[in-house]
Amino acid sequence: MTTYKQSGVDIDAGDEAVERIKKLAKTTRTKGVMGDIGLFGGCFVQDSGKVLVSATDGVGTKLKLAFLLNKHDTVGIDLVAMNVDDIVCQGAKPLFFLDYIGCYNVSPPIIEKIIKGIVAGCKQAGCALIGGEIAELGDLYKKGEYDLAGFAVGEVDRKKVIDGKKIKPGDVIIGLKSSGLHSNGYSLARKVLPEKYYKELLTPTKIYAKSILKLIDNVQVNGIAHITGGGLPGNIPRLFRKGIGAVIYKSAWRPQPIFAAIQKLGNVAEDEMFRTFNMGIGMAVVVPKSRVKAALAVLEDAVVIGEVIRGKDVQII
Numbered sequence: 001m002t003t004y005k006q007s008g009v010d011i012d013a014g015d016e017a018v019e020r021i022k023k024l025a026k027t028t029r030t031k032g033v034m035g036d037i038g039l040f041g042g043c044f045v046q047d048s049g050k051v052l053v054s055a056t057d058g059v060g061t062k063l064k065l066a067f068l069l070n071k072h073d074t075v076g077i078d079l080v081a082m083n084v085d086d087i088v089c090q091g092a093k094p095l096f097f098l099d100y101i102g103c104y105n106v107s108p109p110i111i112e113k114i115i116k117g118i119v120a121g122c123k124q125a126g127c128a129l130i131g132g133e134i135a136e137l138g139d140l141y142k143k144g145e146y147d148l149a150g151f152a153v154g155e156v157d158r159k160k161v162i163d164g165k166k167i168k169p170g171d172v173i174i175g176l177k178s179s180g181l182h183s184n185g186y187s188l189a190r191k192v193l194p195e196k197y198y199k200e201l202l203t204p205t206k207i208y209a210k211s212i213l214k215l216i217d218n219v220q221v222n223g224i225a226h227i228t229g230g231g232l233p234g235n236i237p238r239l240f241r242k243g244i245g246a247v248i249y250k251s252a253w254r255p256q257p258i259f260a261a262i263q264k265l266g267n268v269a270e271d272e273m274f275r276t277f278n279m280g281i282g283m284a285v286v287v288p289k290s291r292v293k294a295a296l297a298v299l300e301d302a303v304v305i306g307e308v309i310r311g312k313d314v315q316i317i
Contacts, residue, residue: 002266004276007188011230040089040226051158053092056151057082061186065198067145072110074204076117078183081205083152084125088209089224091162091216092154094127102135103146125209164223164239167308171222172292173246175305178282179206180256184229185277192266200258208283211299219295223286227278233314234275236284245311252305255280274316
């Protein structure tokens with residue numbers, strides 16, 4: 001059996017690191033800070049009553065495929081997606097984006113292609129690219145390689161912040177279908193999939209920001225989870241208070257064939273697949289049972305995948 005940890009990514013160690021970071025971050029808290037670390041976006045209340053919601057993230061080892069295929073014009077979309085789809089989980093409209101590119105050496109044509117992808121992503125999300133940084137670090141990166149990091153900020157009225165506190169047993173979970181692996185699980189996928197899959201693996205991460213904002217404008221939404229590292233069982237619980245859990249019905253949708261290829265060729269256990277990959281669901285929204293029909297009418301490529309229950313954690317059955 002192949003696991004994510006054997007591929008070089010230890011989710012449990014990452015969770016422990018976050019718990020240690022929370023303790024340190026609390027020592028910097030000021031009056032504007034809203035909530036604790038753990039939600040998808042960090043919230044800061046302005047004197048106006050508006051809440052700034054921010055996120056930072058990267059693309060990970062998906063970049064290795066961009067290097068191999070010499071294709072650099074889509075990873076910028078991934079970078080934007082990983083950030084704006086975090087802040088929209090709190091109900092925030094993305095305002096602006098900044099990028100960081102660290103590289104072996106500056107190749108203007110490659111940098112331009114990366115930025116074209118970032119610009120495309122910002123347009124999809126409805127936000128502005130207002131700045132960034134390029135660092136030439138020949139002692140740190142191999143020739144032809146680079147790394148990307150992004151930072152996004154959005155805004156929402158304080159009364160409209162979505163933090164999961166309204167979620168209750170009986171609420172329904174709707175899944176928005178993904179475009180593929182998005183930007184998580186690549187350390188494992190690259191180890192088990194042959195080269196014929198590489199082009200498909202570079203499919204850009206879907207950006208849900210505008211769809212989610214449209215949903216919020218039309219339907220009561222009690223919680224939103226961006227399904228990234230940790231999959232459905234690792235991200236949906238981030239919305240829940242104590243005593244709340246969920247059941248996910250895996251028969252409710254059909255993941256793209258590439259997930260089955262990873263599982264078969266890598267001999268990966270099903271629970272490891274769900275903990276590592278999005279398994280075809282890129283975002284999950286929680287709505288009252290009475291609002292399911294209205295939500296599905298607003299969303300595209302969405303399906304009911306589960307329900308909220310009394311208990312803890314996420315059961316996938």
